[in-house]
Amino acid sequence: MASKLRSMLSRAALTVPVAAVLSCTSGVVNPAAAEAVARVELLSISPVTEATVTRDTVLVADIKYSIQNYQQGVDYYIAPLFASNRGSGQTFNELDRIAQATRVTAPEGTIRVRYGIARELQSTQLERPIRVWFYLMERTGAHTTRVIGKTEQLHYNVGGG
DSSP states (O other): OHHHHHHHHHHHHHHHHHHHHHHHHSOOOOTTSOOOEEEEEEEEEESOTTOEEOTTOEEEEEEEEEEETOOTTOOEEEEEEEEBSSSTTOEEOOOSSGGGSEEEOSSEEEEEEEEEOHHHHHOTTBOSSEEEEEEEEEEEETTEEEEEEEOOOEEEEEOOO
16 A cells, blocks of 8 residues: 555656656646737837738738737737638648747737748739738647737738839
């Protein structure tokens, strides 16, 4: 009985610290916590909506945000997503990984996002005229995110160059 108890305590002692380390360093949302929701407001955008853009265009957006149920240690990001011509409601961008997006490190604030659109303009899935939103996302897994808020829709025309 005593050896069985020691064995159980030994396993428990190992499990708790490992779980604590993983939850602190993962950057992934705790599924047991209240779900995050964000208010995201576009304060300014350059070029202005309805402008003609080219492969040299860099979107520069000042965005005010507030995250309800923000979790310290979770990775939050803001990135533009573009309407796709591959189905209703589908969006995309050409980031290789979410970590290339603009990182959000506080539950509320104002942040500047700079994003060159050359790769999106070359994509065969880009809907034209362009529709784009800035999404605020939280990391939910190693390669997954969840949208918790977004700006209003912006429109752009595609020019030469």
